[in-house]
Amino acid sequence: MEALGLLFHGFAVLFTWKILALMMVGLVLGIFVGVLPGLGGPNGVAILLPLTFSMDPTSAIVMLSCIYWGALFGGAITSILFNIPGEAWSVATTFDGYPMAQQGKAAEALTAAFTSSFIGSLVAVMLITFLAPSIAGFALKFGPPEFFAVYLLTFCSFVGLGREAKHKTVISMALGLLLAGVGLDTVSGQLRMTFGSNDLLRGVNFLVAVIGLFGISEILLTMEERLALRGHAARISLRTVWSVWKDLPKYWATLVRSSVIGCWLGITPGGAIAASFMGYNLAKRFSKEKESFGKGRIEGVFAPETAAHASGTAALLPMLALGIPGSGTAAILLGGLMVWGLNPGPLLFVEHKDFVWGLIASMYLGNVVGLVLVLTTVPIFASILRVPFAAIAPMIVVSCAIGAYAIQNAMFDIWLMLLFGVVGYVFKKIGIPLAPFTLALVLGSRAEDAFRLAMIGSGGDVKVFWSNGLVGSITTLAFVLLFWPLIDKAFEGIGRLRKPANA
Amino acid sequence: MAQDIEIVVEDPTAPDENSPAVTNTRTVELVVMALLLALAVLLGFDNWRTGASWDATGPEAGYFPFYLSVILGGAALYGLVTVAIKRTEGLETFVTRSQLRRVLQVFVPTLMFCLAMQWLGLYVASFLLISGFMAIIGKIAWWKSLLTAFIFVAIMFGTFDVAFDVIMPKGPLEAAFGR
Numbered sequence: 290m291e292a293l294g295l296l297f298h299g300f301a302v303l304f305t306w307k308i309l310a311l312m313m314v315g316l317v318l319g320i321f322v323g324v325l326p327g328l329g330g331p332n333g334v335a336i337l338l339p340l341t342f343s344m345d346p347t348s349a350i351v352m353l354s355c356i357y358w359g360a361l362f363g364g365a366i367t368s369i370l371f372n373i374p375g376e377a378w379s380v381a382t383t384f385d386g387y388p389m390a391q392q393g394k395a396a397e398a399l400t401a402a403f404t405s406s407f408i409g410s411l412v413a414v415m416l417i418t419f420l421a422p423s424i425a426g427f428a429l430k431f432g433p434p435e436f437f438a439v440y441l442l443t444f445c446s447f448v449g450l451g452r453e454a455k456h457k458t459v460i461s462m463a464l465g466l467l468l469a470g471v472g473l474d475t476v477s478g479q480l481r482m483t484f485g486s487n488d489l490l491r492g493v494n495f496l497v498a499v500i501g502l503f504g505i506s507e508i509l510l511t512m513e514e515r516l517a518l519r520g521h522a523a524r525i526s527l528r529t530v531w532s533v534w535k536d537l538p539k540y541w542a543t544l545v546r547s548s549v550i551g552c553w554l555g556i557t558p559g560g561a562i563a564a565s566f567m568g569y570n571l572a573k574r575f576s577k578e579k580e581s582f583g584k585g586r587i588e589g590v591f592a593p594e595t596a597a598h599a600s601g602t603a604a605l606l607p608m609l610a611l612g613i614p615g616s617g618t619a620a621i622l623l624g625g626l627m628v629w630g631l632n633p634g635p636l637l638f639v640e641h642k643d644f645v646w647g648l649i650a651s652m653y654l655g656n657v658v659g660l661v662l663v664l665t666t667v668p669i670f671a672s673i674l675r676v677p678f679a680a681i682a683p684m685i686v687v688s689c690a691i692g693a694y695a696i697q698n699a700m701f702d703i704w705l706m707l708l709f710g711v712v713g714y715v716f717k718k719i720g721i722p723l724a725p726f727t728l729a730l731v732l733g734s735r736a737e738d739a740f741r742l743a744m745i746g747s748g749g750d751v752k753v754f755w756s757n758g759l760v761g762s763i764t765t766l767a768f769v770l771l772f773w774p775l776i777d778k779a780f781e782g783i784g785r786l787r788k789p790a791n792a
Numbered sequence: 793m794a795q796d797i798e799i800v801v802e803d804p805t806a807p808d809e810n811s812p813a814v815t816n817t818r819t820v821e822l823v824v825m826a827l828l829l830a831l832a833v834l835l836g837f838d839n840w841r842t843g844a845s846w847d848a849t850g851p852e853a854g855y856f857p858f859y860l861s862v863i864l865g866g867a868a869l870y871g872l873v874t875v876a877i878k879r880t881e882g883l884e885t886f887v888t889r890s891q892l893r894r895v896l897q898v899f900v901p902t903l904m905f906c907l908a909m910q911w912l913g914l915y916v917a918s919f920l921l922i923s924g925f926m927a928i929i930g931k932i933a934w935w936k937s938l939l940t941a942f943i944f945v946a947i948m949f950g951t952f953d954v955a956f957d958v959i960m961p962k963g964p965l966e967a968a969f970g971r
Contacts, residue, residue, distance in 0.1 A: 343956045456867040456874075460828060463864035467835055470857040479853040482838050505902070512898045513891045679930020680922075680937075684944055686902050687918040690909065691948065695958045703906050710902075714895075718886060719821045737856045745850035 292419050299646030303654060308351055311344075312651060315352040316659050319359015324367055324670045325681060330360035330601070331618045331727075332503040336688045338496060338625055339695035346629040347644050351651040353625055354605075357618055358410070358655045361598055362663045363670060365402035369590075370395055370671055378561040378597040381569040385582065385589025392585050396525045399667055400533040401590040405544065407660045409595035412548040413555060413602035414652040417609065421638070421649075424610035428635035433742035434753045438763035440736040441754075443613050445771035446557055447725045455774070457721045465726040468493045469733020476741060488701035495624050495730040497693045497702045498709045502723050503617075504689040505710025508682050510717060524668050533587075540591050543572045547592045551599025555615050556607060561600040568596025602652065608633060609645060613732065617724040620731045628696075811890030816883035818875055825872040832865030897929050913963025919945045 303309070322333030333356050341349035368379040369386035382402060389398035431439070444462055451458045471482045472492030483489040537544070547568035554564040572592035573582045582589050604615030605622070612634030614620040626633045631641060638645055663670070693706040716723060747753035755761040769776065839861055843852030887895070901921055908917040919941045926937035952958040 339958055340951070340956060342958060454871075456870045459867040460864060460871065463860050463867065464828070467857055467860050467864060470860070474853040477849075477853045479842060481842055481853055481857060482835055484838070508898055509895050512894050513887070677926075677930055677932060679932060680926050680940055682898060683901070683918075683922040683925040686898075686905065687914075687921065687944070687948065690906070690918075691914065691952060691958075691960065694914070694960060695952070698959065700910060700961065703909065707902065707906055711899075715820065715824060719817055719824060721824075740856060741851050749846055749850075 292422055295422070295642065295646045296418055296650060298642070299648075299650030300654070302347060302643050302647035303351070303650045308348055308647075308651075311348050311352040312355045312655055312658065313662075315355025316359040316655065316662055319356035319361075320363035320366075320659075320663060320666075320670050321359070321673065322356065323360035323363020324673050325685075330357050330364075331499070331621055332507055333357075333360050334618055334621050334625075335496060335499045336504050336685070336692045338621070338628075339692045341625065342628065342695060346626070346631055346641075347647045349625065349629060350622070350644065350648050351655075353622060354648060354651055355655045355659070357601075357622070358652075358659045359662075361410075361601055362403060362406055362659050365399065365406065365594060366663075366667060366671055369398045369402060378565040378593070378601075380562075381565040381593035381597075382590060384569065384593075385584070385586050388583070388585035389587070389590070394585065396529040397533055397587065398590050400525055400530050400664065401587050402594045403660055403663050404533060404537070405547075405591045405594040406598040407656055408544055409548055409551050409598035409600075410602045410652070410656045413552050413599045413606075414649065414656070416552050416603060417606045417652070418649055421606050421610040424606070425635040425638040428611050429639070431635070433739045433746065434756060434760045435763065437736060437739035437743050438754055438760050438767065439611055439613060440732055440739060442763055442767040442770065443607075443728070443732070444725075444736075445767040447728065449770040449773035450557065450563075451722065451725070452563060453720055453722045458725050461716070461721050461723065461726040462729045465729025466733045466736070468498070469495070469730050470737065475734070476738070488699065491697060491699070493705065493730070494696050494702060495727070496621070496628075496696050497705050498730055499621055499624070499727055500689045500693045501706040501709025502713035502716075502726070504685060504692075505706060506713030506717060508685055509710065509714045511678065512682060525664050530664060536587075540588055542575070543588050543592050544595055546571055546575070547595035548599045551596040551601075552603040554596075555600035555603025557615070561597040561604075561616065564600035565593035565597035568592040605652075609637065609648070610635060612637075612735070614728060617727045620724075620727045624731055808888075808890040811888035813885040813887070814889050814892050815886045817886045818878065818883050820886045821875045822872065825868045825875060828868035829865055829872060832861045832868055836861030836865060901925055901929075909961055911963060913966055914960040915945050915949055916963050916965050918948065 303312075318337060319330075319333060322337075323330070334353055337356055338353065341352055344352070364374070364379045365382055365386070367373045368382040369390050372383050372387040374380045374383050386398045386402060389395065428435075447462065448455055448458045467482070469492075472480070472490055474481050480490070547564075550567050550571065551561075551564045554567070555561070569582075569589060569592045572588050573579055576582065576588065578586075601616065601618070604619040606615065608614040608619045608623050612623070612632070614623045623633050626637075631637060631644065689706060690703055693702045694700070696702060713723060716726075743753050744751075747756070753760075754764040836858055839854030839858035842854035844854040844858035845852055846855070901924065905917050905921040908920065912920075922941035922944055923934075923937045926932045926940060927934050930937075952960060
């Protein structure tokens with residue numbers, strides 16, 4: 290009940306003309322970014338972050354989170370009308386969304402996608418509202434060993450539960466953690482990994498890396514492919530919206546199942562990609578008409594969109610409550626918090642109530658406004674795709690350069706951005722995931738500080754990470770998740786051995 | 793309701809479907825893993841030099857990054873070995889000649905833009921990049937390209953320099969206008 294009171298306070302913070310206007314600007318920019326091929330949520334947030342540097346933290350985070358919601362909505366437009374998944378998590382939406390558009394049911398498919406996005410996000414935001422304060426309250430009791438154990442759990446679950454080759458995830462993460470350590474060591478005052486360069490004294494700013502890795506590399510990848518588009522146009526009428534909405538109760542099981550999967554994979558760093566595929570596969574498995582999936586079935590749009598958006602939104606829960614982002618975009622938002630001088634984590638709920646509850650309230654409002662906006666403006670946003678990519682690509686490059694320069698007013702960062710652009714392009718092509726890198730770069734120094742403080746406290750005894758039930762459980766769980774693929778295989782092996790014995 | 797094929801965007805410089813491969817993914821992966829291994833050795837050495845053990849106050853500055861270098865090196869070595877012993881038939885193409893040409897069509901102008909920014913400032917360099925890219929690479933009419941570039945740069949200047957007070961690198965043109 291206390292959460293409800295605080296949420297109303299959040300709405301009160303939000304209802305100013307300035308914040309509402311920023312919310313609209315964020316949503317429009319977000320949908321724009323989502324629709325453009327080669328851009329998406331993380332890129333859009335990273336590139337547009339400098340716009341918020343001169344704002345107060347609440348206005349800034351509201352605008353950025355609305356860019357994120359907008360991008361999530363916008364991605365469905367290209368998936369359904371053009372069969373181009375703007376993001377990896379939109380791939381599953383194309384399976385049934387595009388066939389629906391081919392059958393002349395684009396408006397229904399888009400309404401289903403936007404509605405399920407809204408439902409998924411709403412469930413996750415409600416989870417954040419009621420769960421985050423309790424987790425944050427609990428986390429206030431954490432000391433350095435507990436915090437390091439939670440960081441370890443995050444890193445290990447990325448390795449153990451990720452879909453990519455394990456050694457590639459380890460490479461991505463270790464590289465991110467190492468780069469986070471470049472520059473002045475805040476504890477001893479010693480220089481590390483600078484090789485005599487004055488520019489490296491400041492360290493590697495994670496936003497510069499993110500702009501290069503996501504923005505520049507996406508441009509290179511998009512240019513590589515054929516850019517000719519051929520697709521459908523759709524206008525959503527009130528009648529279409531009503532016909533989809535009145536059928537919603539029929540799909541309650543799919544919506545609930547996908548929301549639960551999404552929330553779970555958002556809080557643990559499984560990610561929206563895994564959530565969307567899992568949502569789709571489970572909808573297919575539980576359906577009585579399995580063979581109709583992939584041929585334009587509306588359930589095939591509901592399931593992945595609900596799961597992906599529940600996951601994308603739930604990823605903000607650990608970011609707010611523990612200071613540990615559950616996704617790449619959440620990591621970028623977390624970096625934004627640090628730029629504005631806020632310390633993400635449990636103390637945020639105590640020290641910056643206006644900020645936290647304003648943000649949570651903006652999630653509700655942003656989703657409602659976003660839903661209305663996309664339902665009414667689909668033709669306008671779809672027509673953005675008529676603009677030739679040769680006009681959009683250099684504009685994105687300029688926006689990236691502005692973003693990278695504005696962070697520290699350093700020309701060196703522009704070169705660093707370009708280098709990361711090439712690294713991102715190569716990494717994406719050889720399957721080295723970028724999300725663990727971003728996460729490690731953001732959390733690196735905090736994880737190291739927690740580790741050092743824990744070790745100093747224990748006089749160098751690693752048993753400190755098993756010194757009480759709480760830290761011991763988290764550390765053990767971290768190792769279980771790290772070795773999960775092996776454990777899973779072992780269980781499978783035992784199961785197979787038992788079968789013939791029982792037979 | 794939907795109408796078929798209403799939005800059509802042609803690509804004047806579309807890559808050739810039958811373009812020969814410049815290199816395969818296996819070779820690139822080998823090179824990347826070798827580079828990562830070398831980086832791990834370099835960073836590991838630097839952290840060892842900084843101090844990778846314990847002193848009276850606790851772990852030294854290089855302690856945490858040293859062990860990360862070891863982990864990075866181990867994973868890169870594993871990657872190198874697994875790629876090296878992988879069967880070589882049916883190799884996946886990393887990039888075709890035509891694709892590489894298109895990637896360079898973006899990368900080279902971006903590189904030149906970064907260089908030009910140092911002497912001409914961000915806004916002039918941006919104007920040159922956008923108009924040049926649209927006209928030369930995109931084969932869009934010059935007047936459209938120049939107008940688009942001018943409008944975009946003016947919006948950027950108005951947004952960042954005037955409205956949000958984010959100071960960008962300036963060149964001789966801005967100096968001539970007293971900014």
